[in-house]
Amino acid sequence: MQQFTLKSHDNVEKICSHFHLFDYVHHQKESISKDQWNKLVTAGIYLPVIPKSHNGLESKADLTMMINRAAYHNLGLAMSLIVSTLLFADNVIEYGSQDLKNEVIHDLLNNNGQGGIAIIEPKAGSGLSLMQTVAEKVDGGFRIRGSKHWQCFSRHADWWLITAKNKDQPVAAGAFGFYIHKNQEGGFRTVETYASKGLHQIDFGANKLDVFIPEYRRLNLSGTGIPQIYQLVIPTWQQFASLGKGFLSRIYEESEKYVSSRASPDGHLKDIDFVRYRLGNIAACRTICEALFNYVLNSFSTYPKGKREIFPAQCIKVMASDAMLTGAMHYQTICGANGYRYAADNNIAAIAADDAQAFVMLSFPNDVLSLYLAKEFLHKTEVEKNKSFWTLINESGYTHAAAIHLEDLRNELNYCPSGNLELVLSGKILTRIFAITALKAYSPSNQVDQEKISSALLYCVNEIKMTLSERSISKQISKSIL
Numbered sequence: 369m370q371q372f373t374l375k376s377h378d379n380v381e382k383i384c385s386h387f388h389l390f391d392y393v394h395h396q397k398e399s400i401s402k403d404q405w406n407k408l409v410t411a412g413i414y415l416p417v418i419p420k421s422h423n424g425l426e427s428k429a430d431l432t433m434m435i436n437r438a439a440y441h442n443l444g445l446a447m448s449l450i451v452s453t454l455l456f457a458d459n460v461i462e463y464g465s466q467d468l469k470n471e472v473i474h475d476l477l478n479n480n481g482q483g484g485i486a487i488i489e490p491k492a493g494s495g496l497s498l499m500q501t502v503a504e505k506v507d508g509g510f511r512i513r514g515s516k517h518w519q520c521f522s523r524h525a526d527w528w529l530i531t532a533k534n535k536d537q538p539v540a541a542g543a544f545g546f547y548i549h550k551n552q553e554g555g556f557r558t559v560e561t562y563a564s565k566g567l568h569q570i571d572f573g574a575n576k577l578d579v580f581i582p583e584y585r586r587l588n589l590s591g592t593g594i595p596q597i598y599q600l601v602i603p604t605w606q607q608f609a610s611l612g613k614g615f616l617s618r619i620y621e622e623s624e625k626y627v628s629s630r631a632s633p634d635g636h637l638k639d640i641d642f643v644r645y646r647l648g649n650i651a652a653c654r655t656i657c658e659a660l661f662n663y664v665l666n667s668f669s670t671y672p673k674g675k676r677e678i679f680p681a682q683c684i685k686v687m688a689s690d691a692m693l694t695g696a697m698h699y700q701t702i703c704g705a706n707g708y709r710y711a712a713d714n715n716i717a718a719i720a721a722d723d724a725q726a727f728v729m730l731s732f733p734n735d736v737l738s739l740y741l742a743k744e745f746l747h748k749t750e751v752e753k754n755k756s757f758w759t760l761i762n763e764s765g766y767t768h769a770a771a772i773h774l775e776d777l778r779n780e781l782n783y784c785p786s787g788n789l790e791l792v793l794s795g796k797i798l799t800r801i802f803a804i805t806a807l808k809a810y811s812p813s814n815q816v817d818q819e820k821i822s823s824a825l826l827y828c829v830n831e832i833k834m835t836l837s838e839r840s841i842s843k844q845i846s847k848s849i850l
């Protein structure tokens with residue numbers, strides 16, 4: 369298998385040379401201006417997802433490197449790139465008609481267009497079956513009416529990928545449809561602007577829709593429902609490894625700098641054992657994301673085009689976003705009161721914690737994904753209904769390499785997960801087990817410092833122990849709710 373290195377992606381350097389302009393040090397609460405976006409497009413942010421036939425780079429590895437570099441400077445910048453390149457452009461390229469692809473690619477590259485995705489609704493969040501926006505067949509296309517909210521670029525996107533429930537359409541159209549709308553053509557209105565806690569580079573709001581979509585702008589992705597919506601998001605979940613690696617590299621650097629210069633009666637904060645322990649936790653979170661990043665570069669890039677595998681992507685999303693938030697919270701604690709104010713001259717902790725918090729929630733909440741990935745894991749092995757969680761962990765290609773690190777927990781893992789409580793917690797455990805598998809693959813292939821790997825493994829095993837302990841008390845605690 370080819371091992372990717374930073375050096376093999378020199379073409380990304382030109383694009384990334386613009387990212388320092390958005391760095392947390394001087395760009396915390398400002399949105400990205402139109403002029404700045406134009407410069408980013410001119411620098412080539414779309415090229416990694418554009419096919420070679422359209423003079424693009426068509427390289428997921430380049431995209432992965434680019435997002436990692438953006439996240440080092442600013443998570444809002446990185447999220448802007450993900451939304452426009454992966455969630456919008458990449459899905460049009462994967463599922464659009466040739467006419468649609470030509471139209472969209474031309475507009476994104478020549479008019480510096482920006483694309484967004486509209487899935488979530490005020491009255492139907494991650495419970496997608498409650499979606500109320502509907503698409504009806506009309507002469508020459510479709511009419512879509514409904515409401516959406518929390519969309520990245522609510523007021524400013526030039527293009528929208530809209531998901532809607534299909535109404536009065538043939539069965540072959542599927543339960544949900546995916547439609548591309550050009551904002552200039554009207555009907556997508558922002559009726560309220562949201563004051564978000566973080567990710568200030570992006571505008572959010574509530575949107576009302578009454579739009580006409582010509583036939584050729586419907587995506588060729590249909591099926592029985594929610595799994596199709598997940599297909600749109602899987603490449604984005606993979607990129608949480610890049611977000612985590614870039615962001616936590618920065619958080620570790622900043623933490624190191626802070627504790628090395630802040631005086632304490634013992635010398636500096638860095639000389640205090642518990643501060644070093646917090647720093648060690650940040651380093652462990654960073655190492656885990658590095659291992660996931662390595663997995664994305666070396667495993668997903670060998671997948672045949674179009675293959676979007678859900679289980680590893682969900683594990684990466686949950687594990688990386690939890691690690692980002694944990695790392696950001698340790699950093700904020702290390703910075704004391706100064707970490708609790710924006711634009712302090714010696715740290716970026718307040719804005720980093722606000723930004724990191726969004727990722728455990730957006731692109732479907734981690735609790736919901738943990739539930740689904742546990743179901744997916746058990747479903748894949750449904751034939752062996754009587755096998756315990758421990759047996760299945762030992763048998764799955766995604767988890768068996770980690771089992772040797774969990775021998776001490778084999779009795780506690782010897783249960784058959786069922787019910788919402790147990791499935792959510794078991795899903796969380798699976799994300800940590802998947803991380804152990806990724807760490808083991810990362811260790812020999814990159815001559816990585818073994819101390820780093822050992823700490824990260826300990827961190828994952830400890831999180832599994834804590835989650836098992838939660839399992840034993842969760843029913844009791846829930847009982848206290850009337």
Ligand SMILES: Cc1cc2nc3c(=O)[nH]c(=O)nc-3n(C[C@H](O)[C@H](O)[C@H](O)COP(=O)(O)OP(=O)(O)OC[C@H]3O[C@@H](n4cnc5c(N)ncnc54)[C@H](O)[C@@H]3O)c2cc1C
Nearest residue numbers: 485486487488493494495518519520726730731732733735
């Ligand atoms: C910064 C940001 C950017 C976003 N960008 C976009 C975008 O570009 N496009 C878009 O369409 N949407 C976007 N969203 C919306 C986002 O995807 C949703 O907020 C998210 O999917 C959760 O939906 P919800 O807020 O309705 O929460 P709900 O679905 O109401 O869930 C709330 C909480 O309830 C719990 N919960 C719910 N169901 C279960 C379950 N079955 N088991 C266990 N626990 C459960 C979880 O703890 C969950 O966190 C964005 C959101 C944010 C914050």
